[in-house]
Every structure is written in C-alpha cells, then in structure tokens.
Amino acid sequence: MAQDKAQEMAPDTRARDVEVQLTRAGLGVARRLGDRAGGLLFDRLLRILEARHPRAFTALGELPDAHLLIDPVDAPAALLLRVGPGLALRVCDRTAEAEATVRGPCARLLDLLEGRIDGDALFFRRELSIEGDTALILALRNTLDGEEMDLFGDVAAAAGPLRHALPVARRNAGRALDLLATARRFAPPPVRWGMAVLERRLTGPRQGA
Amino acid sequence: MGSFELICPAGNPAALRAAVDAGADAVYLGFRDETNARNFPGLNFSRPELAEAIAYAHARSVQVFVAINTYPQAGNLAPWQRAVDDAARLKADAVILADLGLLDYAAKRHPDLRLHLSVQASAANAEAIRLYREAFGVRRVVLPRVLTVPEIARLNAEVDVETEVFVFGGLCPMAEGRCSLSSYATGLSPNKQGVCSPASHVRYEPRGEALASRLGGFTINVFGAGEPAGYPTLCKGRFVPGGGTSSDPAYLFEEPTSLNALALLPELKAAKVCALKIEGRQRGKAYIAAVVGAYRRALDAFERGLPVPALDLEAMVEGGAQTTGAYTRAWR
Numbered sequence: 050m051a052q053d054k055a056q057e058m059a060p061d062t063r064a065r066d067v068e069v070q071l072t073r074a075g076l077g078v079a080r081r082l083g084d085r086a087g088g089l090l091f092d093r094l095l096r097i098l099e100a101r102h103p104r105a106f107t108a109l110g111e112l113p114d115a116h117l118l119i120d121p122v123d124a125p126a127a128l129l130l131r132v133g134p135g136l137a138l139r140v141c142d143r144t145a146e147a148e149a150t151v152r153g154p155c156a157r158l159l160d161l162l163e164g165r166i167d168g169d170a171l172f173f174r175r176e177l178s179i180e181g182d183t184a185l186i187l188a189l190r191n192t193l194d195g196e197e198m199d200l201f202g203d204v205a206a207a208a209g210p211l212r213h214a215l216p217v218a219r220r221n222a223g224r225a226l227d228l229l230a231t232a233r234r235f236a237p238p239p240v241r242w243g244m245a246v247l248e249r250r251l252t253g254p255r256q257g258a
Numbered sequence: 259m260g261s262f263e264l265i266c267p268a269g270n271p272a273a274l275r276a277a278v279d280a281g282a283d284a285v286y287l288g289f290r291d292e293t294n295a296r297n298f299p300g301l302n303f304s305r306p307e308l309a310e311a312i313a314y315a316h317a318r319s320v321q322v323f324v325a326i327n328t329y330p331q332a333g334n335l336a337p338w339q340r341a342v343d344d345a346a347r348l349k350a351d352a353v354i355l356a357d358l359g360l361l362d363y364a365a366k367r368h369p370d371l372r373l374h375l376s377v378q379a380s381a382a383n384a385e386a387i388r389l390y391r392e393a394f395g396v397r398r399v400v401l402p403r404v405l406t407v408p409e410i411a412r413l414n415a416e417v418d419v420e421t422e423v424f425v426f427g428g429l430c431p432m433a434e435g436r437c438s439l440s441s442y443a444t445g446l447s448p449n450k451q452g453v454c455s456p457a458s459h460v461r462y463e464p465r466g467e468a469l470a471s472r473l474g475g476f477t478i479n480v481f482g483a484g485e486p487a488g489y490p491t492l493c494k495g496r497f498v499p500g501g502g503t504s505s506d507p508a509y510l511f512e513e514p515t516s517l518n519a520l521a522l523l524p525e526l527k528a529a530k531v532c533a534l535k536i537e538g539r540q541r542g543k544a545y546i547a548a549v550v551g552a553y554r555r556a557l558d559a560f561e562r563g564l565p566v567p568a569l570d571l572e573a574m575v576e577g578g579a580q581t582t583g584a585y586t587r588a589w590r
Binding site for chain 2: 067108116161164165166167168169170173174175178180181182183184185186187188189190191192194195196197
C-alpha cells in the first residue's frame with residue numbers, strides 16, 4: 050500500500066520532459082517576438098510568480114542592482130535577470146553582458162528553480178557552471194530554494210480554469226507523448242516534415258553555438 | 259540507552275520543512291547574521307521565520323536547536339546576546355554555543371535554556387567537557403571531527419554529558435571552524451563573521467575544459483575536464499609544496515570528499531553516542547530531503563536490528579567521494 054502511494058507520488062519524468070520542451074519552445078518564441086512583446090510576456094510571468102512568492106521577490110528586490118545571465122545551454126536563447134529595485138526578466142543572447150552567469154541544461158535549471166535538485170550536487174558533477182559574482186548567484190539560489198516553486202503550476206493557477214487541467218495533463222503526459230510519437234511515425238512524409246519544421250521554428254538554432 | 263537522535267540542518271524555512279517531513283528528530287539552524295557559522299547570502303532565519311519554524315517543528319514533535327556559534331567581537335557583544343535572548347523567547351529547544359562568555363551569559367540569563375556546546379569549541383577531551391558541564395551546565399557536546407571511534411568511546415565513559423557526532427556531509431579538517439586559512443585569504447573570518455570562503459571572494463573561471471576556483475585572488479584548485487568539483491576552500495585546495503615548480507599540485511590538507519559514517523552505526527552505538535548530525539545548512543532542500551530521508555530509513559532499520567539499507571547519496575557529496583574521516587583513520 051505504502052509502495053503504491055510512493056509510486057503514485059513519484060515525479061512524472063514524462064511530464065517533466067514536456068515541460069522542458071515547452072520551456073525551450075517558449076524561449077524560442079520569446080526571442081522571435083522581440084524585446085517589446087517578449088518583454089510584456091516576461092513581465093506578466095514575473096507578476097504571476099511575485100503574487101505566489103512575495104517573500105522571495107521582496108528578497109530579490111533588496112539585492113544590489115545587477116544582471117544575471119541564466120543560460121540553458123540546450124535552448125535557443127538565454128535569460129537576463131535583473132535583480133534589485135528594477136527587477137526584470139528578458140530573453141537575450143547567451144553572450145549578453147552580466148555580473149554573473151549560470152549555465153546548465155534546461156532541465157537542470159528548471160529543477161534548480163523548483164528546488165527539485167541540489168545546486169551544490171549539480172556543481173560537483175560539473176553539470177552546472179557559474180562565472181562572475183558568486184555571491185549574487187548564491188543569493189539567488191538560496192532565495193529561490195526557500196520557496197515551494199512550481200513554475201507551470203504557478204502559471205496555471207494564475208490562468209483560472211487551467212489550474213484544474215494541469216494535474217490531469219501531467220498525469221497523462223506520458224500517454225500524450227506516446228500518441229504524438231506514434232502519429233509522427235505513421236504520418237505521411239509531408240506532415241512529418243511540416244512537424245519538424247515547426248519544431249525547428251519554435252526551438253530555433255542555438256545562438257552562439 | 260535509547261535510539262540515536264537524528265539532527266538535521268536547515269538553511270531556510272523550506273529546508274526546515276523538508277528536514278521535519280523527512281524524519282528529523284531535531285533541526286539546527288541560525289539567524290540571518292554573523293552570529294552563526296553559515297552566514298551566507300540568502301540563507302538563515304529572521305525572528306518571525308524562526309517562530310514559524312518552531313511552531314511547524316513542535317507540532318510534529320521535532321526539536322529546534324539554534325546555532326549561535328561564532329565568537330563575539332570585542333566591544334560588540336549585542337548581536338550575540340540578542341540572538342540568545344531571542345532563541346529563548348521563541349522557545350527554541352536548545353542553543354548551540356561555542357564562546358565561553360556567551361555560555362556564561364546564557365547560563366545566567368536563561369537558566370532553563372538547554373545549552374549545547376558547538377563543534378566550533380573543539381572540546382575533544384574529558385577535562386574540557388567537564389569544565390563546560392560544571393561551569394555552565396552544558397547538556398550536550400558536539401564532538402570535533404578529529405576523534406577516532408575508540409577515543410569517543412573512552413571519552414563517553416569519562417563524562418556525564420550527551421555527545422553528538424557528525425555522520426554525513428562536508429568535512430572541516432582544519433580544527434573545525436577555528437581555522438584561519440580563509441581569513442588569511444579574504445580578510446573575513448569563519449570564527450567572527452561566520453564565513454568560510456565567503457562567496458563575495460570566490461570566483462570560478464573556465465579554462466578550456468578545466469575549471470579554476472579562486473579565493474581572494476588566489477587560485478586554489480583547477481579541476482580537469484569531467485573531474486568532479488569541490489568547494490572553494492583552502493583546506494581542500496591543490497598546491498605545490500615549497501613553491502617549487504617541478505611537482506604537480508597536490509591536496510596537502512584534505513581532498514574534496516564528504517563524511518559518511520553510516521557503516522559505523524554499531525560502533526557509534528557501542529561508544530554511547532547520543533545523537534547523529536548531518537552537515538549542510540548551506541545545501542538546498544533537495545539535499546536535505548534526500549539525505550535525511552535516507553538516514554531516517556537506515557536508523558529505523560538499525561534500531562530494529564534489520565539490515566541497514568545502503569545510501570545512494572553519491573551524487574550529493576563533494577568531489578563525488580565519501581570517507582569515514584578521522585573515525586577510522588589508520589594513521590591515527
């Protein structure tokens with residue numbers, strides 16, 4: 050019985066895969082939208098997260114004014130987080146100037162944001178690299194780790210009816226992925242090519258790669 | 259003798275909840291200032307957060323110990339004394355202190371407050387421990403990680419004080435927190451400001467596939483491509499002895515490795531150790547949940563006489579390596 054419960058509560062890695070793909074696609078879309086429209090999207094995202102995690106945002110706002118480059122190395126673009134009184138988040142080139150830089154695979158950075166994995170452990174394994182102002186990175190990591198953050202859950206909760214759909218979607222993510230893979234396998238070549246082109250457009254080539 | 263108590267770290271309220279939920283018997287933590295030895299950016303507890311933390315823990319029959327274990331500076335006692343007063347006011351189950359003057363203050367001002375002697379005090383013999391017991395009524399001593407298990411057994415036979423030992427996490431080989439290496443390199447003190455290798459003085463530099471770690475302007479290690487990395491502490495840096503250029507840099511004091519004394523549970527029980535401590539107040543809540551949960555399962559099995567499950571914690575340890583440290587060190 051206890052084992053069944055543990056099984057049921059184990060993190061759904063397939064749902065995580067979907068969320069990682071969505072994040073990468075989202076970064077690609079934001080980059081294509083440009084500074085103005087993309088900026089509005091990220092402003093909205095920050096406001097949603099701030100409403101859910103006021104303590105963390107107060108702490109980030111109290112940091113000295115500085116820029117932190119968050120670089121998911123397998124995504125089409127990076128993020129520039131401005132901490133301090135002018136807290137802001139923007140999509141950017143992975144060569145953008147910043148006081149500190151954190152680099153790692155998109156999935157790992159998402160895990161870190163949500164406190165699913167220990168940052169020191171990632172660093173020991175060399176899956177995460179950091180450069181620049183270590184104190185700034187540590188302050189950000191420790192502040193976020195103090196929250197119970199769930200990026201997709203938080204966004205869904207702000208979107209009203211979606212909050213009921215998310216747990217269902219997460220439970221069924223594996224089945225949906227399998228269906229998608231099957232559809233892709235059996236689709237006629239033009240449709241398959243179309244899907245591939247769409248995926249490339251969304252995720253885009255790696256900048257600076 | 260009863261079961262081991264499992265004493266777990268918490269760097270912030272979320273980590274405390276993770277430790278409590280994963281099976282801690284007690285959680286230790288510190289205030290967000292220089293009064294504790296983990297004074298890092300974004301860590302530790304405000305007074306209201308401590309009140310919430312104690313309420314959460316006590317509702318689940320878990321104790322909270324407040325570490326006030328740095329050394330007050332000359333002419334600036336107030337932050338340390340206020341920390342003791344606030345811990346007592348908020349009903350902490352114990353304060354973990356190192357400084358003689360602060361122990362005296364706490365014993366006189368709060369006679370009902372339980373006092374634990376911090377590992378920072380480096381009390382490693384029966385005479386020292388008896389003095390703390392008789393002078394200040396210290397109830398428990400956290401033993402420095404320089405003793406072998408037979409030495410701990412001999413010590414416990416001679417003193418009427420509970421002893422607590424570290425079983426998992428980072429090692430502090432340079433006489434525990436009393437080391438001055440980091441102060442030399444950075445001008446900031448682990449003993450006075452609670453910062454060993456302060457992040458403001460740490461830089462990581464990619465050098466091709468290698469990674470260099472620098473502290474206060476000194477390059478203290480270079481990790482090769484794919485080599486597991488460690489903390490930027492001088493005691494685990496690689497150096498060329500004598501400033502020569504012929505030999506390769508080597509670990510002169512200690513290697514990047516973490517303590518894991520799980521295999522020594524029977525010996526520690528026979529040595530009459532009361533409590534087992536997990537290190538890592540600077541670690542994330544994922545580390546806390548994984549390590550505390552694994553140790554809880556291991557201790558429960560041990561207490562019931564069942565085979566102790568192996569811990570799959572390799573990913574969590576510094577440098578990807580584990581050691582039983584001084585507990586079994588043959589050269590001692």
